[in-house]
Every structure is written in structure tokens, then in C-alpha cells.
Amino acid sequence: MSKSDDETLRPATKLVQGGRRPEWTGDPRLGGGVVNPPVWRASTILYDSIADLKARGHATHDRLYYGRRGTPTVWALADALTGMEPGAEGTLLYPSGVAANSAGLLALLAPGDHLLMVDCAYEPTRAFCDGLLKRYGVTTTYYDPLVGAGIADLIAPQTRLIFLESPGSLTFEVQDVPAITRAARDRGVLTMLDNTWATPLLFPALAHGVDVTMMSLTKYVGGHSDAMMGSLTATKAVWPRLRSAAYQLGQSVSPDDCALMLRGLRTLDVRMQRHGENARKVADWLTSRVEVGRVLHPALPGDPGHAIWQRDFNGASGLFGFTLKGADDVARTRFIDALAHFGIGFSWGGYESLVVPSDPVRTATTWQEPDALVRLSIGLEDPADLIADLARGFAAMGAA
Numbered sequence: 001m002s003k004s005d006d007e008t009l010r011p012a013t014k015l016v017q018g019g020r021r022p023e024w025t026g027d028p029r030l031g032g033g034v035v036n037p038p039v040w041r042a043s044t045i046l047y048d049s050i051a052d053l054k055a056r057g058h059a060t061h062d063r064l065y066y067g068r069r070g071t072p073t074v075w076a077l078a079d080a081l082t083g084m085e086p087g088a089e090g091t092l093l094y095p096s097g098v099a100a101n102s103a104g105l106l107a108l109l110a111p112g113d114h115l116l117m118v119d120c121a122y123e124p125t126r127a128f129c130d131g132l133l134k135r136y137g138v139t140t141t142y143y144d145p146l147v148g149a150g151i152a153d154l155i156a157p158q159t160r161l162i163f164l165e166s167p168g169s170l171t172f173e174v175q176d177v178p179a180i181t182r183a184a185r186d187r188g189v190l191t192m193l194d195n196t197w198a199t200p201l202l203f204p205a206l207a208h209g210v211d212v213t214m215m216s217l218t219k220y221v222g223g224h225s226d227a228m229m230g231s232l233t234a235t236k237a238v239w240p241r242l243r244s245a246a247y248q249l250g251q252s253v254s255p256d257d258c259a260l261m262l263r264g265l266r267t268l269d270v271r272m273q274r275h276g277e278n279a280r281k282v283a284d285w286l287t288s289r290v291e292v293g294r295v296l297h298p299a300l301p302g303d304p305g306h307a308i309w310q311r312d313f314n315g316a317s318g319l320f321g322f323t324l325k326g327a328d329d330v331a332r333t334r335f336i337d338a339l340a341h342f343g344i345g346f347s348w349g350g351y352e353s354l355v356v357p358s359d360p361v362r363t364a365t366t367w368q369e370p371d372a373l374v375r376l377s378i379g380l381e382d383p384a385d386l387i388a389d390l391a392r393g394f395a396a397m398g399a400a
Contacts, residue, residue: 011084011201012269018080019262024072039259040071061090061243069247073255077262081215081231084200086207089236092246093229093253097196097216098124100230102132104192104212105161107245108238111137114158118175119364120145120168122194126361142364146304148176152183159187164210165194166203167305170358170375171367172296172320174305177312181209190238196220196349200233201272202315211238219349220317223264223271227257271351271380275318278386279378285387286322291394293325293371318378319348321358323371324397331397332357332372338396341381341389348377353386 009017019037026033045064047053056065062075070078070093078091085091094100105128109115117129119142129140143154145168155162162184166175177193184191192212195205196219205213215221217229234242276299283297297320298309309316324332336344342355354377360367378386 007086014083015080015265015267015269018083018265019076019078021076021079024076036259036262037073037076039255040073041255042071043067068250068252070252071255073258073262074253077258077265078231080262080265081200081221081233084204085213085233086204087235088206088233089239090243091231091233092242092251093217093231093258094246094251095230095253096228097194097214097218097230098128099251100214100216100232101125101194102128103246103249103251104214104232104242105129105133105138105163106249107242108161108190108192108212109133109138110160112158113138113160114156115140116151116154116159116162117142118145118163118165118168119143119362120171120173120360121163121165122169123361125163125165125194144365145173145175147180149179149183151180152187155183155187155189159189162189162191163194164191167197167298167309169194169197169319170321170360170373172298172303172305174298174303174308174312176308177203177205177208177210181211185209197317197319198313199268199272199317201269202313202317206233206235208312211235212242216349217261218347220272220275221264221268221349222261223268223350224260225347225350225352227260229253229257229261272315272317274380275349275378276316278380278383279316279318279320279376281383282376282378282386282390283320283322286390289394291325291327291397293323294369296321296323296373317349319375320378321373321375323369323373325371327372327397329357329372332374334399335393335397336374338393339389340392341386342376350377351380353377353379353381 024037081091082088117140164175181191190211193205193210195213196216199220212234215231283295286292286295298305299316342353345354356375358373358375
């Protein structure tokens with residue numbers, strides 16, 4: 001057991017101590033241990049004898065068997081992430097967040113099953129539902145992210161899974177997760193949540209009734225825009241199905257990338273606080289600008305999701321959006337191209353600020369905003385510099 005297995009510890013302490021088991025960080029033959037689990041690179045594992053090989057078994061997750069099943073570096077990251085979710089049985093790691101989502105859906109659904117997918121889902125998740133899942137005979141129904149307890153009316157006899165993303169990563173609707181998970185449990189339906197925006201620090205998903213929680217570790221956990229990975233953390237009832245599917249799909253991750261993720265994880269608490277504080281300052285400033293139609297940030301009192309966010313979340317991250325009043329794509333392009341301190345690029349959650357144009361896809365609902373939408377990922381820069389940069393962008397937009 002690691003020190004972080006102590007349930008009385010607070011999250012920040014768990015982040016520091018998680019995954020640092022003595023058997024992974026120390027060697028009694030060397031007379032001590034190291035702070036960080038070493039990077040164990042391995043494909044072939046050698047056994048002392050055939051009896052030793054047979055004794056290892058095939059269903060290992062924390063014993064050396066074959067490189068694809070992981071090494072102590074991999075297990076340390078998985079162990080630390082599991083410790084962040086009260087009620088979790090285990091965590092599986094995947095090459096990306098998209099891979100984690102896809103593997104989870106494949107593990108929990110079968111031909112003939114029905115999936116309820118939130119309408120604000122991340123575009124690759126929607127593409128997987130409309131592509132491979134459909135070809136495999138799984139029917140997907142998209143639902144209004146604000147449906148709440150009304151989700152019960154959408155559950156059919158064939159429904160096996162409800163997928164949530166809260167807040168939505170483009171339009172930031174906050175779902176009533178406890179109401180949805182209660183309705184799901186009453187009908188024997190599993191729930192899976194994309195929790196990348198909040199991480200377990202701001203929203204402990206399993207404690208709110210979710211069965212499986214996904215994160216794109218590429219974002220806030222990595223924190224430095226230099227590694228890609230995804231995770232699924234699950235309850236005891238669901239864990240064996242996810243693990244079996246991951247093994248059958250051959251999903252594995254690099255121990256070098258795990259070491260980078262562990263490094264990012266140690267500072268996640270302080271970085272999330274800074275991301276949230278910086279983003280709130282920028283969002284508050286944007287609400288005062290005549291060029292802005294609406295700021296989409298659940299921590300703002302006027303946001304439609306504010307009440308649920310205030311009830312369920314421990315804070316806000318650095319990702320939010322806003323609309324440019326009366327602007328079309330041409331004006332939005334002038335605005336973004338004029339920015340100097342915001343990189344134009346996908347992903348988010350790194351130390352640097354990013355900006356992208358957003359054009360939401362909806363099938364169950366209608367995106368009501370008539371103005372061009374912009375998404376900001378606020379990094380660790382001084383917010384005054386970011387605000388000055390956005391002011392230059394507004395000036396450039398109006399100069400044409």
C-alpha cells in the first residue's frame with residue numbers, strides 16, 4: 001500500500017504521495033529508496049522457472065508479466081489516479097483520451113444495446129458513436145445536457161449506458177450528474193463521465209454516483225503539452241469488464257509518458273488553483289466588454305449552470321468560452337489572428353494559454369447563440385497580460 005491509501009488524507013496530499021509504494025521506489029539491496037518511481041521500460045519479462053511463469057497468472061495488473069500489462073512506472077500512475085477517486089477499484093491507462101473513451105464504450109456495450117449520449121459531447125466521442133459503434137450494432141440517442149432527472153423518460157429496455165460530459169468542453173453546460181446517476185441506478189443502467197474539465201480535484205465523479213470516469217490526462221494532469229494519455233477509473237462492479245477489454249484490445253502506454261504524467265500530477269492542485277483564478281479574472285473582464293455577447297463560464301453567477309456548479313463542484317478550471325456580439329467567422333478570425341499571447345491550437349490544460357474558434361454540433365438540441373463562439377484555455381501567465389492581449393484582439397476586430 002502507498003501512503004495515499006489513507007482515506008483521511010486530503011486531495012493535495014494524495015497527489016504528492018500517490019503511487020509511491022516502497023516496492024516501486026526502493027530496493028533494499030541498495031539501502032534506500034528514491035522519491036519518484038523509476039522509468040521501467042520493458043517488453044519481455046524473464047521468469048526464474050516454468051513454475052514461476054505459471055504462478056504469475058494472466059490477469060495481472062500490478063505484477064510483472066509482459067510489457068503490455070505494465071511496469072511499476074505505469075502502475076504508479078494508475079494507483080495515484082485511483083487514490084484520487086473515493087470509491088474507485090482501479091484505473092486503466094490508454095494512449096489518449098479518445099482511446100480511453102472508445103475502449104470504455106466498447107467494454108460496456110454490445111450489439112443491440114442502446115446508448116444515451118450527451119448532445120454536447122466532445123466531437124471525437126460523437127464520431128465514434130456515429131461510426132464504429134453504429135457499425136457494431138449499437139444505437140445511440142443524443143440527449144439534452146440539461147435534461148437532469150428527465151433522463152428517466154429516455155431510458156429504453158435496451159439502454160445499457162448513459163454518457164455524460166460536464167461541463168461540455170465547447171459550450172460548458174453543467175449537467176445534474178447526481179439526478180442522472182440516480183435515474184440510471186434505478187433502471188440498472190451504467191453511467192460514464194468525461195471529467196477532463198474538472199478532474200477529481202474539482203469534481204469527484206464516483207462520489208456523485210458515476211460508475212466510470214474518464215480523463216484526457218493530456219490536459220491538466222500532464223499540464224505541459226508534451227505527452228498524451230487517457231484514463232478510465234471505475235467502481236469495483238465495472239472494473240473487471242474494463243480491464244478485460246483493455247487487455248483484449250492490446251491497449252498499453254509508454255512508461256516514459258507515465259513518468260511525465262506523474263510529474264504533472266504532483267503539482268496538479270496548485271496549477272488548477274492558478275488556472276481557475278486566472279480564468280475567472282479574464283472571464284469577469286470579458287463580461288464588461290461591449291464586443292462580447294455572452295461568457296460561457298459556470299462559475300459566473302449569471303451562467304445557467306451556476307447553481308449546479310456551486311452545489312457539486314469544488315472550483316473551476318481554466319477552460320471557458322464567449323461569443324463575439326454580432327460577429328461572423330471573418331470577424332472572429334481577425335480577432336484570433338491578432339492575439340500574441342494565446343496560441344492557436346487544439347487541446348488545453350497546459351501551462352500556456354490557447355484559443356480556438358468553436359462551432360458546436362447539435363442533433364438533439366439547437367445551439368441558440370447566433371454569434372461566433374470562441375474557446376479560451378487560460379494558462380499560467382499573468383492575467384493582466386492576457387487581458388491586454390484580448391483587448392488588442394477586439395481592437396483589430398473592429399478596425400477592419
